[in-house]
Amino acid sequence: MTPKELDIAFQNAVNSINNHVEPFPADVLLKLYAYYKHATNDQNSPSSSNPLINAFKTNALFQAQGLTPLEAKQKYIETVHQYFLYRK
Secondary structure: OOHHHHHHHHHHHHHHHHHOOOOOOHHHHHHHHHHHHHHOOOOOOOOOOOHHHHHHHHHHHHHOOOOOHHHHHHHHHHHHHHHHHHHO
16 A cells, blocks of 8 residues: 555545444543554543543553554554444
């Protein structure tokens, strides 16, 4: 997959998550959060008003550290596909 194709697939995966109305399992959300942050080079710290949520987000980011933006995009896409595949 070319970088442009990966960008398009990533944006489609992000849109499918943003348009989904049912709640997601927390573990899936945390993975998606970490992959998205790495894929977009978002350096902002977790900003929830709940310290426990911030701790979980920080842990997810820690687990995904070392991924390149391209690898993070691919992981995000794979996680989205797996989630929707297993929901059926």
